[in-house]
Amino acid sequence: MQNTTQTQLEFPMVMGQPYETLPEDLFIPPNALELCLETFSGPMDLLLYLIKKENINILELDVSNITDQYIEYIDLMDALQFELAAEYLVMAATLAEIKSRMMLPRDKHDEEEEDPKSALIKRLQEYQRYKSASEKMALMPRVDRDFYTATAALPEIKIEKKEISITKEELASIFNEIKSRPDLKLSHQIDFEELSTQERIQIILDILSRRNVISFSKTLRKSEGRHGVVVTFLASLELAKDGHVELIQNKTEEMFLKSLRGA
Amino acid sequence: MDIKIVNTVEALLFGAGRPLRLSEIRGLLESDGLIAELSDIKKCINELEQRFNSSSLEITEVASGFRLQIKQTYSAPITHLWNERTPRISKALMETISIISYKQPVTRGDIEDIRGVSVSTQSIRSLLERNWIKVTGFKDAPGRPALYSTTKEFLDDLNLKSISELPELPEVDEGSNDQVLSEVI
């Protein structure tokens, strides 16, 4: 009984139901795309899955075969307009490079530089160590899941209130801030509007013509979701590259855009 | 009474973090395959009362059920414990209290949904202890999660006569961010 709770909690939820198994093969029905995203924690994880499926040792990695499978997989996701993390594409490029190298006759000089295939194998091995450590860690007894602490209600006690003061304005602004956080967990919108980076650059410049500094979160709309964040971020980078703005990050991880025009 | 049932009742009272009704306890036992009448559970509670007799705890019955409570005799050192705590109000605590203020009554799950990250037992407890929030009911959902609302004391501390004096929020969810953008679009 303990165990079922445990596994249920660890597996991704799709439409409220836990998925407990990995997809059977490469071809995943469109409605399970969300599952893929959660099933694989990244391209390394996907690659390890493909290797395991072939039942081979990492060291005997047949790059040519794996590359085809991997790219097939990526194409499928692409065809379904699945917003792929750039890292998946980088991995596809790496695999393709290794594959093409293998087809070329080997040159003695090449052995001097690091072989991309052995570099990839090393990375995969390193990743696998932490992946299996994390699987073990996920099964370790955890508070509020496998065991609970015991507490009793306090007797009547007097709490001195030397400390906290908070104003109603602070309450309102904190609440507003929470509500306007873009939902980064929102997976993908089916019919999103085209957002142009060029246009966004213009908008940011307009804002900065009136004020010197603006926080990153204020240059985007909540409703634009992840896509809006990406477009605005690209726009900020462009502006920084061209020397229009300086990007500043404070401790809370919020980024600010500071105009360099007036400086 | 069967020691296993007595101990399970005890575990429930220590683990619930809120008072439990006899009928709730019966349901929870049942889900664990233990069958007991309400009168049996009452007997368990009596047995536990015996068990705690010479300890620092007692079982009290309050409006929403039975709970384990620390005897009043031991209040002094506990007062020190709770007053010693560093008086820093964390960002997480601020967010939690602002959500409760505007959305009350809410469950812990509701707060987590809005914040997008989990809310620690410690923050809820700390707000309860300083009497800024109280349990005003239970949601009719699995586990009967507690519904939290702000207290009169919270209003006093903020110098408000009623919760309606809190600043109004923009109608639509899209908060102040859009206003900046709309200026230029």
Add this chain to the structure above:
Amino acid sequence: MDIKIVNTVEALLFGAGRPLRLSEIRGLLESDGLIAELSDIKKCINELEQRFNSSSLEITEVASGFRLQIKQTYSAPITHLWNERTPRISKALMETISIISYKQPVTRGDIEDIRGVSVSTQSIRSLLERNWIKVTGFKDAPGRPALYSTTKEFLDDLNLKSISELPELPEVDEGSNDQVLSEVI
């Protein structure tokens, strides 16, 4: 041991809502006019362990001190009470926290190098808020990225006393160690 001291220690453990160190307990007893050596407090804890022997409770020592816990045998029915807030931790988050555990202190970039994928602000924030990690410094590199380490609370939540109690990090590819890389390349 004096029953009053034993019971006060018990009351503190039940009322703290977090683990307590022997030295903290000593200070709290003292503020209440009770003088006890650390060794006496340890004796109290042993006595309480005896007291709980046939009950549903146990005292455990974790990274930040001693705390009262419900024996795992009696935990199942409590799960039903709490199922509203499922403390689900995604695979990605689990990978991130295990990299931090074994390689600390690390920057976000270090984690990304191993995982081969970018680590979201959301997941770092969620670990920070859970108090599982904290910033322990800044790396002397462009952008002075924050260095993250695990906290005592993380160990507490996994019922551990120290980070060395984590299972050892698996060696590279347990399967066929003797195979030389060059053979296959």
